[in-house]
Amino acid sequence: MDKLVATAVKRAHAVLSEYGFSEEQIDKLVKQGERDLRSECEKLQQLMRTPPHDWERIDDVLHALKGLLMNMGDTETAEMFTSYRKQIDAGDTSFVDKLIQMLEA
Numbered sequence: 238m239d240k241l242v243a244t245a246v247k248r249a250h251a252v253l254s255e256y257g258f259s260e261e262q263i264d265k266l267v268k269q270g271e272r273d274l275r276s277e278c279e280k281l282q283q284l285m286r287t288p289p290h291d292w293e294r295i296d297d298v299l300h301a302l303k304g305l306l307m308n309m310g311d312t313e314t315a316e317m318f319t320s321y322r323k324q325i326d327a328g329d330t331s332f333v334d335k336l337i338q339m340l341e342a
C-alpha cells in the first residue's frame with residue numbers, strides 16, 4: 238500500500254502544481270487524499286484477507302479507490318482498478334494475487 242500511496246501523492250503534487258495551486262492548497266488536498274486513499278486501501282486489504290470474498294463490497298472499494306486515484310492524477314492505477322471491476326463483473330477473479338501484492342507493497 239505504501240508504494241501505491243507514495244506514487245499517488247507524488248503524482249497529485251505534480252498535477253496540482255501544473256494547475257497553479259499554491260503549496261498550501263496542494264498540501265491540504267494531498268493530505269486529505271492520502272488519508273482517504275490509505276483508509277480505502279485498508280478496507281480492501283481486510284476484505285481480501287477474509288474469505289469468502291464479498292465481491293460486491295470489494296467492487297465498491299475498488300470504485301472508491303479509482304475515483305481517489307483519478308482525482309490525484311494517478312490515472313494508470315485508476316485504470317487498472319477499473320479493469321479489476323470489469324473482471325469482477327465477468328466473474329473473473331484471476332487478478333486477486335496481483336491486487337494483494339500491490340496492497341502489501
